[in-house]
Amino acid sequence: MKKLLKSKWFIALVVLLVLAACAVLSLLPNSPVRKILKPVQSVGAPAQSFVKNAGDTLSDFWAAITDGIAIREENEALKEEIADLRYQLTQNEEAALRYEELKDALHIKDTFSNYEIYGASILSRESDEWFSTIRLNAGTADGIELAEGSAYPVLDVEMNLVGRVIETSDTESRVLPLLHEGFAVAGKVNAVNGATFMVLGDAELKRQGLCLVTDIDPDVRLEPGMEIVTSGDGGLFPEGIPIGVIETVDNSNPLEITATLRPYSQIGKLEDVFIMIPYVEESTDETTQVTN
Amino acid sequence: MRLVGIDTRARIRKIVVYAIYIILLSSFQVSFPDRISFLGQTADLMFVFVVLSGYFNGFWDGAIVGIVCGMIRDVFSPPAVVGLDGEVRVTAFIGVFTLFAVGIIGSAFFTRRMRRNIPFSIVAVIFTTFCYKVAGYILIYGWSSLAGAESSRYSLTTALIYSLLPQLLLNVIASIPLILLIRFLGPVSFKGNGKKDEIIKDKGEGTWLGI
Numbered sequence: 001m002k003k004l005l006k007s008k009w010f011i012a013l014v015v016l017l018v019l020a021a022c023a024v025l026s027l028l029p030n031s032p033v034r035k036i037l038k039p040v041q042s043v044g045a046p047a048q049s050f051v052k053n054a055g056d057t058l059s060d061f062w063a064a065i066t067d068g069i070a071i072r073e074e075n076e077a078l079k080e081e082i083a084d085l086r087y088q089l090t091q092n093e094e095a096a097l098r099y100e101e102l103k104d105a106l107h108i109k110d111t112f113s114n115y116e117i118y119g120a121s122i123l124s125r126e127s128d129e130w131f132s133t134i135r136l137n138a139g140t141a142d143g144i145e146l147a148e149g150s151a152y153p154v155l156d157v158e159m160n161l162v163g164r165v166i167e168t169s170d171t172e173s174r175v176l177p178l179l180h181e182g183f184a185v186a187g188k189v190n191a192v193n194g195a196t197f198m199v200l201g202d203a204e205l206k207r208q209g210l211c212l213v214t215d216i217d218p219d220v221r222l223e224p225g226m227e228i229v230t231s232g233d234g235g236l237f238p239e240g241i242p243i244g245v246i247e248t249v250d251n252s253n254p255l256e257i258t259a260t261l262r263p264y265s266q267i268g269k270l271e272d273v274f275i276m277i278p279y280v281e282e283s284t285d286e287t288t289q290v291t292n
Numbered sequence: 293m294r295l296v297g298i299d300t301r302a303r304i305r306k307i308v309v310y311a312i313y314i315i316l317l318s319s320f321q322v323s324f325p326d327r328i329s330f331l332g333q334t335a336d337l338m339f340v341f342v343v344l345s346g347y348f349n350g351f352w353d354g355a356i357v358g359i360v361c362g363m364i365r366d367v368f369s370p371p372a373v374v375g376l377d378g379e380v381r382v383t384a385f386i387g388v389f390t391l392f393a394v395g396i397i398g399s400a401f402f403t404r405r406m407r408r409n410i411p412f413s414i415v416a417v418i419f420t421t422f423c424y425k426v427a428g429y430i431l432i433y434g435w436s437s438l439a440g441a442e443s444s445r446y447s448l449t450t451a452l453i454y455s456l457l458p459q460l461l462l463n464v465i466a467s468i469p470l471i472l473l474i475r476f477l478g479p480v481s482f483k484g485n486g487k488k489d490e491i492i493k494d495k496g497e498g499t500w501l502g503i
Contacts, residue, residue, distance in 0.1 A: 008352075014393075016389065022443050026382075026385060027383055029377075029381075033385070034382070034384045035361055037366055037385075040363045040364060044318075047315045051321075071329060111346060125326075125369065126369050127338065128330065149470060182373070182380035182441065203446050203450075204450050271324075
């Protein structure tokens with residue numbers, strides 16, 4: 001028995017069983033097991049951040065050397081574009097003033113007016129096809145409190161859907177990207193009364209950078225090139241966030257039409273993102289007090 | 293005047309060198325995965341480093357480096373899994389489990405018979421990558437059947453051509469510079485290499501920090 005307890009293979013087996021049990025327990029809602037790794041996070045995060053910054057600086061330095069001529073040409077083109085845009089801006093300023101007047105008069109709401117937008121930077125990305133969540137540098141300390149069962153949309157700088165926040169810690173958040181096989185969002189064609197369906201991540205399509213579109217009504221005609229936005233069904237995502245364009249449509253089974261969608265956001269190229277958090281409505285308490 | 297003995301110096305060297313490599317490799321892998329990717333797969337630097345640590349430096353090195361790298365992997369890019377209730381949750385300890393297992397498999401992969409020779413270490417990387425991927429497909433298939441998450445499954449063609457083969461190729465390529473680093477700028481001095489296996493033979497492989 002003593003020999004068995006001292007055997008390295010017996011120790012390894014016990015450790016593997018304990019780790020497997022911890023992995024399964026971490027899947028439970030509000031599992032405390034995940035907190036065990038918190039000290040590693042506080043030690044590892046600054047080191048990783050240092051390496052990332054050093055890599056970015058080197059990359060920028062190299063780009064500054066190699067892109068000199070291209071930058072000069074681009075600069076000339078941008079100067080011309082700025083002149084055009086200045087002209088357009090003066091035209092639009094008047095239109096904007098009129099819009100504000102009409103907005104007040106007709107009680108028009110901005111698309112995302114009920115949401116607060118937080119900016120965050122991507123700290124780390126996937127390490128392989130299965131370890132594929134993304135870390136952001138914004139957490140509960142920045143006001144991103146996530147209740148069990150809820151999720152916050154994450155958008156890129158052009159306001160396209162990137163994924164959703166699924167876990168937060170004091171200083172960090174974890175994002176489930178759009179291409180992950182666990183991701184699902186209700187979508188619709190970007191038109192008035194556009195048809196709704198589900199946009200899902202799929203293990204088969206992930207490597208091509210595509211999502212799967214299912215639950216398509218047989219009467220609806222989807223065509224490649226159509227823009228798809230969030231439909232707002234389900235309540236997690238507001239209506240109107242651009243997701244991507246339809247790439248292919250499979251009509252071979254009329255009872256189960258599917259399509260593939262190419263997302264607008266290129267997660268590999270993103271550095272900064274925005275988290276959308278709905279404003280907490282405090283009117284309910286006030287109404288109750290008034291009634292009392 | 294010698295302030296520290298030769299053993300202590302070797303131990304300090306081992307800890308410092310392992311710490312530097314683990315931080316650099318894990319940070320690089322999660323910060324710039326697009327630079328080491330091919331056909332949607334990323335060269336798994338942490339994985340290869342753990343296998344090679346086990347293969348060249350023995351059981352305890354493989355196990356401890358595996359646990360540390362696994363914890364970092366779980367912190368930096370944990371997997372999200374569809375639970376039995378349909379909710380997607382971030383998990384913990386899957387990385388530790390995987391890399392610990394990989395470290396001890398690497399340490400046991402014909403290390404004595406092949407005398408930990410350099411070319412055979414690439415075979416160890418290929419074997420462990422193959423085991424990791426196949427075990428992953430089986431686990432995903434079983435779990436997705438339980439949780440009803442069909443979108444997580446791979447077809448055999450996708451698994452073989454677009455997942456396993458590119459990953460094998462990338463890991464083999466990544467193993468070449470890592471082998472050179474471990475052998476020539478590594479945590480253990482391989483000067484007097486002939487004596488090394490005698491030490492392991494006499495004292496067993498429980499000589500972590502003591503080789």
